[in-house]
Amino acid sequence: MSTQGDIKRLTAPDILTRKGGDPIVCLTSYHAHTARILDQHCDVILVGDSLGMVMHGLETTVPVTLDMMILQGRAVMRGSQRALVVVDMPFGSYEASKEQAFMSAVRVMKETQCGAIKLEGGKRMAETIAFLTERGVPVMAHVGLTPQSINTIGSFRAQGRDESDWARIEDDAAAVASAGAFSVVIEAVAEPLAKKITAAVAIPTIGIGASPACDGQVLVLEDMLGLSPRVPKFVKRYGDLAPSIGKAVADYAADVRARRFPTAENTYPMRTKKP
Ligand code: KIV
Numbered sequence: 501m502s503t504q505g506d507i508k509r510l511t512a513p514d515i516l517t518r519k520g521g522d523p524i525v526c527l528t529s530y531h532a533h534t535a536r537i538l539d540q541h542c543d544v545i546l547v548g549d550s551l552g553m554v555m556h557g558l559e560t561t562v563p564v565t566l567d568m569m570i571l572q573g574r575a576v577m578r579g580s581q582r583a584l585v586v587v588d589m590p591f592g593s594y595e596a597s598k599e600q601a602f603m604s605a606v607r608v609m610k611e612t613q614c615g616a617i618k619l620e621g622g623k624r625m626a627e628t629i630a631f632l633t634e635r636g637v638p639v640m641a642h643v644g645l646t647p648q649s650i651n652t653i654g655s656f657r658a659q660g661r662d663e664s665d666w667a668r669i670e671d672d673a674a675a676v677a678s679a680g681a682f683s684v685v686i687e688a689v690a691e692p693l694a695k696k697i698t699a700a701v702a703i704p705t706i707g708i709g710a711s712p713a714c715d716g717q718v719l720v721l722e723d724m725l726g727l728s729p730r731v732p733k734f735v736k737r738y739g740d741l742a743p744s745i746g747k748a749v750a751d752y753a754a755d756v757r758a759r760r761f762p763t764a765e766n767t768y769p770m771r772t773k774k775p
Contacts, residue, residue, distance in 0.1 A: 510543055510584040512616045512638030512682040518543070519704045524683075524716025526706055527724075530555055530572040534721060535579030542583045544706075546618065546640075546718060547573045549588040549648070554722045560650050564590040566604055573612030585614040586640050591648040594619050598631035605637045616682065620646040622672020626679040633680035641676035644669055644710070645688035656732070658709065660693040670697055677701040685718060686710045688734065709734030 518524050526544035529535040530551045538545050551572055552564040566589075573587040587608050594601035605617045616638035619625060629639045644659045660669050669689060676684050683704040686694050694710035707714030709732060723731040726740040755761035 507581045509580075509582055509615065512584065512640075515544060515584055515704060516682040519702060519715055521715075523714075524704055524706060526716055526718040528554075528718070528720045528722075529576050529579075532575045532579030535576040535583075535585075538721070539580040539583050543716070544718075545576055545580055545583045545585050547576050547585065547587045547612075547614070548618075548720065549590045550720050554720060554728060561647050562591050562650065566590055566593045566607060570608060570611045573608060573614050577613050584616060585612070586616045586618050587612055587614045589617050589619045594628065595621075595625075598628040601628045602632055602635060602637065605632055609637065616640055618642055618685065620648050622669070623675040626675040629676055629679035629681050633682075639676075639681045640683045640685060640706070641673075641679075641681040642685040642687065643672040643676065644686045644694075647687075656688070658688040658690065660690045666693050666696070669693060670700065673697045673701050673705070677703045683716075686714060688732070 552558040593604040618640040688709040691711040695713040704715035
């Protein structure tokens with residue numbers, strides 16, 4: 501349990517107790533200032549490896565490194581006080597062995613002081629999840645569409661649209677739940693399957709492009725704010741910031757070019773010496 505002032509930060513066990521209760525509100529953040537805004541409304545702030553695309557303009561999350569995650573994880577911890585901060589483990593930092601996963605997770609937790617980590621994969625990661633949780637690392641799992649596998653799956657297409665695919669995804673969710681994950685992200689999965697998994701597992705499901713029946717929802721902040729050039733079909737736009745930023749920048753550029761900025765209010769007058 502970590503506290504700062506009078507505000508108690510939510511923990512992974514707090515989120516686990518929300519199964520079947522009030523929906524869990526989660527958004528991504530990679531910066532101190534957006535984390536401060538989210539903290540008033542979100543139960544969980546995810547420092548997602550989507551930062552590779554959102555902050556760095558990468559095509560996929562594959563090139564993201566542990567150092568990149570740690571740097572932004574520290575910023576988000578600095579900006580927030582109440583939400584549980586979960587930091588994504590990037591591709592290559594945990595898949596080789598449970599020991600590799602533990603050493604990477606320890607770095608993330610010590611250097612950011614976040615409350616939990618997230619990793620992608622179902623059955624294949626169950627042994628690792630058990631190893632981590634038994635050693636003090638709370639794990640949020642991630643099944644369905646797992647973007648770090650883009651080079652083997654070939655595209656970011658929705659999962660479970662054919663009933664013949666359901667058993668594999670259901671088994672993945674069941675495996676991470678029995679391994680000790682405190683919650684599981686279900687990404688881009690047909691709604692009836694997400695509903696079925698949510699009813700079947702004892703841990704909260706956090707949907708992204710899944711079902712409103714999930715125990716919570718997550719979106720990439722910049723996607724829902726209208727700042728990302730391309731967004732998946734399942735994203736609802738709650739804001740349209742790109743045109744406002746464009747207009748503010750155009751107004752500034754026009755003022756600079758016309759020497760209308762800085763004005764007297766934005767400059768420092770000389771001190772007048774008393775006689
Ligand atoms: O990296 C990320 O932002 C994520 C969410 C999309 C769940 O994993």
